Amino acid sequence: MNLDVQFDRVSVEYGGVEAVRDVSFSLPAGKIYGLLGRNGAGKTSLLSVLASYRTPSSGSVTIGGEVPFENANMMKEISFIYDVDYKDESDKIKSTFESIARYRPHFDIDYGLELARKFNLPLNKQLKQLSKGMQSAFNVCIGLASRSPVTILDEVYLGMDAPTREIFYRELLEDQARHPRTFILSTHLVSEMDYLFEEVIIIHKGRLVLHEDYESLTSRGVSITGMAAKVDEFIRGMNVLNVQQLGSTKSVMIYGELSEESLITARRAGLELGPISLQDLFIHLTGEEYTA
Numbered sequence: 001m002n003l004d005v006q007f008d009r010v011s012v013e014y015g016g017v018e019a020v021r022d023v024s025f026s027l028p029a030g031k032i033y034g035l036l037g038r039n040g041a042g043k044t045s046l047l048s049v050l051a052s053y054r055t056p057s058s059g060s061v062t063i064g065g066e067v068p069f070e071n072a073n074m075m076k077e078i079s080f081i082y083d084v085d086y087k088d089e090s091d092k093i094k095s096t097f098e099s100i101a102r103y104r105p106h107f108d109i110d111y112g113l114e115l116a117r118k119f120n121l122p123l124n125k126q127l128k129q130l131s132k133g134m135q136s137a138f139n140v141c142i143g144l145a146s147r148s149p150v151t152i153l154d155e156v157y158l159g160m161d162a163p164t165r166e167i168f169y170r171e172l173l174e175d176q177a178r179h180p181r182t183f184i185l186s187t188h189l190v191s192e193m194d195y196l197f198e199e200v201i202i203i204h205k206g207r208l209v210l211h212e213d214y215e216s217l218t219s220r221g222v223s224i225t226g227m228a229a230k231v232d233e234f235i236r237g238m239n240v241l242n243v244q245q246l247g248s249t250k251s252v253m254i255y256g257e258l259s260e261e262s263l264i265t266a267r268r269a270g271l272e273l274g275p276i277s278l279q280d281l282f283i284h285l286t287g288e289e290y291t292a
C-alpha cells in the first residue's frame with residue numbers, strides 16, 4: 001500500500017485566528033522527516049490534522065490518496081505520539097501494550113517490552129507512578145512498537161535525560177532499518193536530532209518556510225574562518241547569519257552557495273571553509289527579521 005502523505009493548502013483556525021496558513025507539501029513514504037518550528041509555529045496543529053484529531057479549516061490532507069478523517073481503516077495505519085498525561089492511569093506497561101495491540105494491527109508487544117527494558121522502565125508500576133522522563137520513554141515505546149506506516153512523534157523527548165534520548169534515537173534508526181515507515185519527528189532539539197532526518201520541513205508563524213532534503217539544505221550554508229580583515233573583505237555583500245571573533249580570528253556563517261571563483265579566492269586568502277549546522281539555518285530562517 002502506498003502511504004505517501006500529502007498536505008494540500010492546509011489552514012487551521014482557532015476561533016477565527018489562523019494557526020496554520022495555506023501549507024502544502026508531500027512526504028513520500030518510508031523516510032524520517034524533521035518538522036521544525038519555533039514555539040507556537042503551528043507544528044502540533046498541522047500534525048493533529050494528519051492524525052485526524054481535527055479537520056483543517058480549509059485544504060486537505062491525504063494519505064495514499066485517501067482522507068484519513070473518520071476513516072477507520074486508515075486510522076489503523078497512523079500513530080500520533082505526544083506528551084500524554086498519565087496522572088490518572090493505574091494500568092501497567094504490559095497491559096497497556098496489550099490494549100493498544102487490539103486496535104493497532106502492527107503493534108509488536110515483545111518489541112515494546114524489549115524497549116521498556118532498554119529504557120529501564122519498571123514493569124510492576126502503574127503508569128501514573130512513572131516519572132515524567134519514564135512516561136516519555138513509555139510513549140516512545142508505544143510509537144516504535146506500533147510500527148505504524150505513518151508514525152508521528154510530537155516532541156516526545158520531554159523530560160527524558162540525555163542517555164535516554166540516545167537510546168530513543170538509536171532504537172528509532174535500528175527499527176527503521178528493519179521496518180521502514182514514515183516518521184515525522186517534531187522537535188526543538190535541532191542540533192541533537194538533525195542526523196536522524198532525511199528531509200526537513202520548517203514552518204514559521206503558520207507558514208511553510210522550506211521543505212528540503214537534509215544534505216542539500218545544509219550544503220547551502222558555509223562557515224568561513226580566518227584573519228578578521230580577510231574574512232570581512234571576503235564576505236562583503238554576502239548573507240551573514242552569525243559572526244564570532246576571538247582575538248584577530250573571525251568566524252562567520254553565511255547563507256548561500258559559493259561560486260567556484262569565490263572558493264578559489266577564499267583559499268588564496270587563507271580562509272578555512274566548513275559546513276554550517278541545521279540549527280544555525282533554523283535560527284536564521286525563523287528569526288524575527290526573516291519573512292517567508
Ligand SMILES: Nc1ncnc2c1ncn2[C@@H]1O[C@H](COP(=O)(O)OP(=O)(O)OP(=O)(O)O)[C@@H](O)[C@H]1O
Nearest residue numbers: 014015018019037038039040041042043044045046
Ligand atoms: N486549542 C487551541 N485554541 C486556540 N489556539 C490554539 C489552540 N491550539 C493551538 N493554538 C494556537 O495556535 C498556534 C500554533 O500552536 P501549535 O501548538 O500548533 O504550535 P507548535 O508549533 O506545536 O508550538 P510548540 O513548539 O510551542 O509546541 C499558537 O499560536 C497557539 O496559541
